Amino acid sequence: MSEALVISGPCAAESREQVLTSARQIAEAGADIFRAGVWKPRTEPGGFEGVGEPALEWLAEAQEITGIPAATEVATREHVRLALKHGIRVLWLGARTTTNPFLVQQIADEILHSSLTHLQILIKNPVSPDLRLWKGAIERIRQAGVTQVYAVHRGFQTGQPSPYRNAPVWSVPFALKLELPDVPLLLDPSHMAGDAALVPELSRQAMRLGYDGLMIEAHCCPAEAQSDRDQQLTPAELGELLSSLRDSVNPSFRNSVDPSVRNSDLSALRARLDETDDTLFLLLLQRMQISRQIGDYKRAHNLPILQEKRYAELVQKRLDWARQNRLDPDTIRRILDAIHEESCRWQL
Numbered sequence: 001m002s003e004a005l006v007i008s009g010p011c012a013a014e015s016r017e018q019v020l021t022s023a024r025q026i027a028e029a030g031a032d033i034f035r036a037g038v039w040k041p042r043t044e045p046g047g048f049e050g051v052g053e054p055a056l057e058w059l060a061e062a063q064e065i066t067g068i069p070a071a072t073e074v075a076t077r078e079h080v081r082l083a084l085k086h087g088i089r090v091l092w093l094g095a096r097t098t099t100n101p102f103l104v105q106q107i108a109d110e111i112l113h114s115s116l117t118h119l120q121i122l123i124k125n126p127v128s129p130d131l132r133l134w135k136g137a138i139e140r141i142r143q144a145g146v147t148q149v150y151a152v153h154r155g156f157q158t159g160q161p162s163p164y165r166n167a168p169v170w171s172v173p174f175a176l177k178l179e180l181p182d183v184p185l186l187l188d189p190s191h192m193a194g195d196a197a198l199v200p201e202l203s204r205q206a207m208r209l210g211y212d213g214l215m216i217e218a219h220c221c222p223a224e225a226q227s228d229r230d231q232q233l234t235p236a237e238l239g240e241l242l243s244s245l246r247d248s249v250n251p252s253f254r255n256s257v258d259p260s261v262r263n264s265d266l267s268a269l270r271a272r273l274d275e276t277d278d279t280l281f282l283l284l285l286q287r288m289q290i291s292r293q294i295g296d297y298k299r300a301h302n303l304p305i306l307q308e309k310r311y312a313e314l315v316q317k318r319l320d321w322a323r324q325n326r327l328d329p330d331t332i333r334r335i336l337d338a339i340h341e342e343s344c345r346w347q348l
């Protein structure tokens, strides 16, 4: 935990006093970077859209007072120009911006044009679980010469029910880590959860998974916040969370060498896991081969491939079994749907 990067601050900069008070308290709680949105993307018109350029002066003042850098969101070329003009060197691209390659490229061009080299740029995942958009945005910013690029996982809109405001869909950041292993990965549990009460548990999960840091919303007085009121911690809650993470997560485990190199127990378990996967995938292949035979039968007897009644029964049976065995029914449903889709493909 001690090397994990902690970025924290209010959703939005609202007044000079709110910024300076929050910044002081958040730096004292142990954050490395102070965040505050100056331009707020709102889904519908009429909400608080941020103070704009005057707030950049408050962020510059917060940097002076606390000694930690300030970060803000940029969504246009002009935002980048103004933030850099006011000495802000840590910028983030929000989820809605990462979704739009035109905007990302304009931001990259402005960064290149500035000739500033020591910028830190954080790139939130796009609104939908699209790995290529996220990776593409990271690549565009890197091509502008930025070496300190971070990926921020803030969850996705999937259209499916979720206990969170934005569903984690962990497979997407895991795939990003495989494709871009040198890009540090941070979790934003605040925009993921949408609820301050869920932020500590998500933060713990991120640290256990080996994430490189956290971006957490905290406000000197969350009840008075003009945006994202329900998900912001108080600076005291932030301090407690950071110290509990320090106590519960071994501070050096993220940098330790792959334990399988020296731990034979782990190697033995991994060997068993690999053998189980061999069996699992062989069975999957066998299942597809049977499926093909069923497909031949259906063709010969002029039956449609999709047999929804039979599929509904099969799903029900496996979901009941999953519940009895404490497997997550949603996950099992996704696996079943993928197997069924592949089966239908074998019957085409």
Ligand code: PEP
Pocket (backbone or CB within 6 Å): 011, 037, 041, 073, 093, 094, 095, 096, 124, 154, 188, 191
């Ligand atoms: C934010 O960080 O305040 C924000 C608007 O985040 P996101 O782009 O993740 O919604």
Ligand code: MN
Pocket (backbone or CB within 6 Å): 011, 012, 191, 217, 227, 228
């Ligand atoms: Mn917010």
